[in-house]
Every structure is written in C-alpha cells, then in structure tokens.
Amino acid sequence: MKKILLGIALCATMGFALDAKAQLIDESNVTITMDLQPILQLNMNGPQSIDFVFDQISEYIAGITQYAATTLTVSSTVNWDLYAVGYGSNSLGTIWDQQAIYGTGSDPNAIDSISCNALELHQNRVNPSTANAAGGIAVDYSAAFTMATALGANSVYTSATPYVRPAATEKYIAGHFNTADFVVGGTYLTAGSVGSDFYYTIDYRIKPGLPATFPNSADNIIGSTWNGLTNGSQATNFAQPGLYTMNLKYVLTENN
C-alpha cells in the first residue's frame, strides 16, 4: 500500500512539473512566398524603318547622318548587357539584301554585295562597363562621326546569328562580353533618364564615298582592312545602284 501511495505521489509530482513548464498555449503559421520574376525591358523610340536616299553627289561623298534617330531606354531587374547587331537575310547573313537594281546592272564592276559594316552607329554616351573588353578597334560606338573616323570605329557589329552575344573583341553599347562587364539592374525611370546608363540615343551614318565603296566599312578586329564590298576591290569596283535593306537588332540580355 505504501508503494502504491508513493507511486501515485510521484506521478502527481511529475505531472505537475511538466504542466508548470508547459507555458506555450497555441500557435499558428503563415508562409510568405516572394516570387521575384526577372524583367528586362528595352524600349525603342523612333521609326521602325530608317531610309537613306542617296540622290546627290554631296550625299555620296559626305554620307548621310541621321542624328538621334533612335532612343533606347532600358529597365532591368538583373545585371545586363546591350548590343546592336546588323544582318541580312541572304545566305551570308552579313551583307545587305538587294531589293531592286537601278539601270541595266550589266557592268561586271558593279557589285551587289555590300557589307552590313557599312552602316555606322554613334551612341551619345560611353559604354559604362568595358574594363575586360579585349583588343578590338573600339569597345563601343562612342567615337564621333568625323571625316577622320578610324576605319571600322563606328561600323556596326554584324553576325548571321544575332542572338549569340558578340565576342570580347566586338562592340557593345553597354556592358560587354566578360561576365565582369555589365550594367547593374535599374531603370531609366528612376536613374535620371537622359545622362544615365539606362538611356542612349543612337545616330546613324552611311557614307558610300565616290565611287560608292563605303570606305569606312570594316569589322572590329585590329588590323582589319576595308570590306565595304565583300568581293571586288576598292580601286576598280563600286556598289551597284539599287535598293538595299538590312536588319538592325538591339539585344538586351542578362549578363552572363
């Protein structure tokens, strides 16, 4: 009987001790989920089609420049790079598409394969991140349009595969090939618009020269030579009169 009473007393004591420490009354839980979806927005203000009509000798010699024909504004939640790429739809991919021939077109020295490099770009501000760019003629399109512009300094990057990012030796408008070269995410809406790294105006120039060989045209490799006409020579050949078109694409991409 004593043992039973002792057992009961012990159990009561233990029960009391557990109950006394158990001060938690109740709880409820809420799960918070945050879904940060990546956003890259490139707005292009300006005409979808830009025409260069050469019908004056002075225009052939001096070229035609269209200032601020395109305005680019960027908004991105991730670090980003921006580049321009010119291309045609023919098999080579990097020459203008000939849509019409003016005249007979029978002169064997009249060449219809004009390099897309003949199109020159100028951006209003220097690329803010090019520390690791490697050895091209230029890292961006910020060189001024002058008579003394270096060969290829403003020639647009061309590629038959426009969605493959340009190599470290090519030009970018902002950011560059190396993963350490990028513009930090943000938006022109809050970064100060004009004058910020999220706002660019683009000038265009085409200078056929006389005869029309596009003397400024070259790729961005140091030591490159003229390539305005992709076959023939600068001394004896010229661009066949006609209507030509090419596609210029601006690509905003996540830095990688």
Add this chain to the structure above:
Amino acid sequence: MHNIVNGQCVDPGTGTNSCDHSDSHVILATPGNVELVFDSFSEYNGGITLNGSSIVRLKVLRKYPIGTDSCKWMLSMYVSNGGNPTPVSQWETLTNYGISGSGINPTLDLLQVKVDNGCNTPLNSGAWQTFDSLSGAVIHIINNAAFTPAGTCGGAQVNGAGSYLTNYNEYSFVIDYRLRPGMLYRPGRYELSIKYCLTEM
C-alpha cells in the same frame, strides 16, 4: 514543446500556469499562404503591400474563477527560413530564375509587417516593423509585464483572459505585409514562415 530552436515559439518560463492551455487558441482566420509576385517594374520599385492578409484571433481561457486568476499571456511572431542549408540571415531559396545569375539572395529584414487592431493594443500598433536578419528573430505583438484585463479599449496591451468573441477589438490582430525589393536581388522564388505564438507569462 521544450525543444526551443530557431523559428519556434519560445517559452518565457515565467508563466503561472493560470490559463487553460487546452482551450486557449490562436486562430488564423485567413489563408496560411501569402504570395507576393513581382512581375513589373512598378512593383519592384514601389513594392507590394498586402493589407490585412493575416488576421489572428485569440481565445484565452482562465483556469481559475474570475477574481482569483492571474492568467496573463503574450503574443509574438517568429520568423523562420527553414534552417540548414539556408544561411541564417536569408530567405529560403526555392528556385532561381534566369541564367548563372546576378544579384544577392534576399535577407529576412526585407519583410515589413504592421500589426494593429480596433483598440490599438499591439506594441508598435500601426507601425511598419522588420525582423532582424536572423532565422528565429521575434517581433512581439503583446509583451506586457503588467496584468491588463480587457474591456477598456484604451490602447494598452491587453493580456488578460478573454476572447475575440466577446472583445473582438482586443483579441484580434490584423497583419499587413510589405516587400520592396528594388533591383538588388537575384530573381527567384523565396520563402519564409512566420509563427504566431501565444504563450502564458
């Protein structure tokens, strides 16, 4: 109940065991999942605020007769990121979006919470607050050393026995959530949990 770990309710160890634990409850009157989806720049910049996404109601019963009891409680919210392998200061990453990725993982102090009720009884009632960047960090909603019974609706931290059924504005709490990520963080889907703990003091 006695294994106190980060993100779990913490027993203050000072209770008098005067509340009826079996019939006292925290009742979450709203869904247990709150999702904030950022898919526009205005949301990234301005943030998303969800007002009244959680409503917590309390029913705290006394164990002893009126006049002889000292049932006194506290209400707290604990943040948790689920523990290892997530670093203690960060949200748990469910998945990342995009390629190799730039940006950093969000920290727990990104979440802002605001608690109030009809009688302004919570500590810091109506003010936006953040947790410390530490899984297990706490924000107290009611943490009053003095015994304060219900019924006056005067802004004091009521912590006596009672129920939202009889004193709704003193035993219910509305919680707002806000996130303003900006452009700093790596895109992805992140998660944390908040535990509302009712403990006897």
